[in-house]
Each structure stands twice: as structure tokens, then as C-alpha cells.
Amino acid sequence: MDLDLRAPVGELTRCLVDVPSVSGDEAALADAVQAALGRIGGLRVERDGDAVVARTSLGLPSRIVLAGHLDTVPIADNLPSRVEGGRLYGCGTSDMKAGVAIALRLAATLPLTEPGALRHDITWICYDHEEVEAARNGLRRLAAQHRDWLDGDLAILMEPTSGEVEAGCQGTLRVIVRLGGRRAHSARSWLGDNAIHKAGALLQRLAAYEARSVTLDGCTYREGLSAVRVDGGVAGNVIPDACAVTVNFRFAPDRTPQAAVEHVREVLAGYECEVTDLSGGAPPGLAAAPAAAFVAATGRTPVAKYGWTDVARFAELGIPALNYGPGDPNLAHTREEYVELAAIDEGERLLRGYLTGALTA
Template sequence: MSLDLTAPVGELTRALVDVPSVSGDEAALAGAVEKALTAVDGLRVDRDGDAVVARTELGLPGRILLAGHLDTVPLAGNLPSRVVGGRLYGCGTSDMKAGVAVALRLAATLPVATPGAMSHDVTWVCYDHEEVEAARNGLRRLAARHRDWLDADLAILMEPTSGEIEAGCQGTLRVVVTLPGTRAHSARSWLGDNAIHKAGDLLRRLAGYRARTVTLDGCTYREGLCAVRIDGGVAGNVIPDRCQVTVNFRFAPDRGPDEAVAHVREVLGGYDVEVTDLVGGALPGLAAPHAAAFVAATGRVPVAKYGWTDVARFAELGIPALNYGPGDPNLAHARDEYVELAAIDEAERLLRAYLSGVS
């Protein structure tokens, strides 16, 4: 298949959406992206698995990296795409093929081969396996195998942000709390010890938890400690001897992972707690020169990112990173997911002006 990266950005978005690329099945789209970028004069193009990286090499003093993932969640009867009333509907429209389309069209239409016509060198990263477990994440793989491909003064992750700049991201921690009991026949319940009933005290503790709010670089992050799953029960006539409650802690980026674990263990003191998932957040990093310059150029007021994104991976590498993209994050993964075509046009206009130094 072929992609026309010079097509209007709404049309390019639709072309990307109409190539199914559920996590683990990105090869066709990655191949089309690689082929299209290789045809652009002035770009060096590399590929690792189903991740494609292109970059200018103009020798400019600063480098901006635009990153977006090619994969989507499983289809929900929402392909092929359709346009209704200025909205493009389809799987991955908002999360995040609209952002990828903006980045790719800029790669093909900016004067990337002309010294003096660009304000920054630019790197484009289109990667795989973002919507699944972290161990398979294509950006993580690139960082491990090709750290130099990701060198930049600022990374802009084109996750859906409704056109706002979302700074940093929360960390996330999941633990499983195991509640023991004694099995017995439910007709003689007094002979047993009901593990499910014991969850009541734990749930009351979580319901009464007072979450912290913290402001960093003018961005306010709200934490949350919540039960997200309960597993227990043996049969309809058995007093259960085991119940497990999964608890998720979304923590502000001023807490490190170890501190977050210690806090949860303190709050859940007296319970058997097992950490099953843990990843740190990213500080806003708005004082970094290129981040401050991007914020000033856009005229946006940065806000906190609720949730975890791959800006945290860039932060681990010492690269300032921001979230900015045309989609609505509240529509991500929805059956009726869509993106406003006008929002895609606006994102392209803003980034084109910034990367070419036009005020």
C-alpha cells in the first residue's frame, strides 16, 4: 500500500485510520510509513521492528522530536472510517492517528532539505505496541537498542490533548491485597471465616482516603487511590477462604516509585500487599529552554496530564517532554471514537509555524 503524505491532513488521517493496526498487527502500516518517509528528500530513515524513525540532519542548534504510536486498541465495528458533520469517526482517530498524520504531513511538506529554512532539526518517531503491556512498548525497545535515535532537546508526544499542552504525567502503581479466610459449608457458616466479608474494612479505608493535590510548575495534579477489581468466591455453597482486591494508585510526579509504594503500604498497613505494576511519572519540565519556547510560541497555558504517557520514558532519558495532540482524550478507545477535522488542521498549523520559526 502507498500513503500520500502531502495530502490534506484530514485525508491523510483517514488513510491511516483505514489501515487496521491493532497492537501486534502494525507491520502493514509501519511498512507504508517507512516507504513514504524514505521518499522524502532530506530525511534519514531507520526502522526497528515496527517502529520507524526519520530525522533531518541540518546541523541546527536544537532538535525537536515528534512521537506517536501506530497501534490501536481492538476494533469495535468502527472501521472503515466515515466523515459526519466535520468529524472523522473510526478506530484510532483520536488516539492517535490524527496526531501521527499531523507529524507525517509535516515531515513531507516542511523544507527539511533546505538549510536556513527550518528553526530546528526534527526527528519523527512512529512506534508500535503502545496500547499493550509496557514490556512490548516500541519506544522502550528503541531506547534500549538505539538510544541515539531519540536524542532531542524537546520531545512532543502527540497523544490526544484536545489541542492543549499537557505537562508531565502521573505515575501509576497497582497492588493486590490478599484477604485470607477459612473455608466451610455455607449452611454452617459459623465454622468458617469469610474472606470476602473482610474486604469491607479495606474498602471503607479506601473510600475514606483523602487524596493529595499538588501544584508543580503551575500544573495541578490530583492523586487517587482506588479499588479497581475484586476477586473471590469458590462456589454458591462455600464460605470463601480467599479474596483479592486490586488497588490502583495514581500519584503526582513529585513522588518517586519507591515513595509511592511506601505510601500505599502505609495506608494499607496490616494487609498483605503485593506490588504487581509500577511506573514513575514525569515532572512538567516547563523550565527547560525548548519546552518554555514551545509554550511561548503556542500561547497555550500548560495543564497537568492525568494518566501515564510515554513522556515518562523521555524523562527517564533526560529529555524534556510534553503532550500535545489534536484528539480528545475522553474519546480514546470508545466505539464511537472521532476527531474534529478542524482540530487536526489547527495542530498542523501550530506545529508548522513553530518548526519553521514563523510567529
């Protein structure tokens, strides 16, 4: 397919949405993005797997990275897209093809080869496999194999933030707590030891947990320790001898990943905890000059990012990073997902002004 990156940003968003790109099936969209960026003068375009990276080389004193993922969660009978009442509905509209559309349209319409027209060199990163386990994340792969492609003084993740600036992100870890017992016929339950019943005390401990709130750079991060899955049972007439409870801890970015693991093990003392997923958070990073300048240009008051995003990967590399995008995070992954067309227009206007210097503090 041919992508017209100069089309109005709402129309471009719709084109991106109507190319299905569930995690693992991003190739068609990545091909289209690569071809469209390759037709733009002043850009060096490179590809790794289904991640596409384009960069200017103007020799400017600073570089801004605009990054967004191409993949979506599984389609929920919400494609093709439709426009209704000033809203674009469809899978990936909010998370995060509207943000990607803004970035791509800027690539096609900014004066990339005009001396003095831009305040910063710019890198565009459109990557794959964000909506699945961290080991497959395309940005993680780029950081490992092409570290220099990610270089910048500030990274802006086009995550859905309802047009607000969301700083840093929470860390996340998951553990599985396995509970054992003894099988028996349910008609003679006293002969067994019910593993599912043993989960009751664990769940009560989690329900009584008092989560803390932490304020960093004026942004308040709330933690949470929650059971998110219970697996167990053999048959309708069998006392189960095994039960597994998956517990998720969302932790503030002042905790290191190891400290988060130690905290969970302390709270769940007496239970064996198998760590199955662990990603550190990202501090707000608002003191960094490029981040402060972006915040000032937007006129927004930064707030904490609830949830984990790839700003954490940039933070690990020492690159300040913020979340900013037109979508509503509360609509991400829902069947009724949509984005306000006016919000996409506003996001493009703001980023264009920041990158060209038309918007300053």
C-alpha cells in the same frame, strides 16, 4: 498499502485509521509508514520491530522529537472510519492517529533540504505497543537498544490533549492485595471464613482516603488511590477462601516510584501488597528553554497531564517532553471515538509554524 503523506491531513488521518493496528498487530501500518518516509529526501529512516524512526541531519543547534504510537486498543465495531458533521469517527482517531497524521504530513511537506527553512533538526518516532503493559512498549525498547535515536532538546508526544499543552504526567502503580479465608458449604457458612467479606474493610479504607493535589510549574496534579478490580468466588454454594483486590495509585510527579510504593504500603498497612506495575511520572519541565519556547508559540496555558504517557520515558533520559495533540482524551478508547477535522488542521498549522519559526513568542 501506499500512504500519500502529502494528502490533506484529515484524509491522511482517515487512511491511517482504516489500517487496523491493535497492539501486537502494527506491522502492516509500520510497513506503510516506513515505505512512505523512505521516499522523502533528507531523511534517514530506521526500523526496530514495528517502530519506525526518521531523522534530519541539518546540523542545526537544536532537535525536536515528534513521537506517536501506531497501535490502538481493540476495535469496538468502529471501523472502517466515517466522516459526519465535521468529525472523523473510528478506532484510534483521537488516540492517536490524528496526531501521527500531523507529524507524518509535516515530514512530507516541510522543506527538509532547504537551507535556513527550519529552526530545528527533527526526529519522527512512530512506535508500537503503547496500549499494553509497559514491558512491551516500543519506545521503552528503543530507549534500551537505540538510545541515540531518541536524542533531542524537546520531545512532543502527539497524545490527545484537545489542542492544549499538557505538561508532564502522573505516575502509576498497581498492587494486588490478597485476602485469605476458609472454604465451607454456604449452607453452613459459620464453618467457613469468607475472604470476600474481608475485602469490605479494605474498600472502606480506600473510600476514606484523602488524595492530595500538588502544583508544579503552575500545573496542578491530583492524585487518586482506587480499587479497580475484585476477584474472588468459587461457586454459588461455596464460602470463598480467597479474594484479590487490585488497587491503582495515580501519583503526582514529585513522588519517586519508590516513594509512591511506600505510601501505598503505609496507607494499606496490615495488608500484603504485591506490586504488579510501576511507572514513574514526569515533571512539567516547563523551565527548559525549548519547552518554554513551544508553549509561548502556541499561546496556550499549560495544564497538568492526568494519566501516564511516554513523556515519562523522555524525562528519564533528561529530555524535556510535553503532550500536544488534536484528539479529545475523554474520547480515547471509547466506542464513539472521534476527532474534529478542524482540530487536526489547527494542530498541523501550529506545529508547522513552530518548526519553521513562523510562530514565535
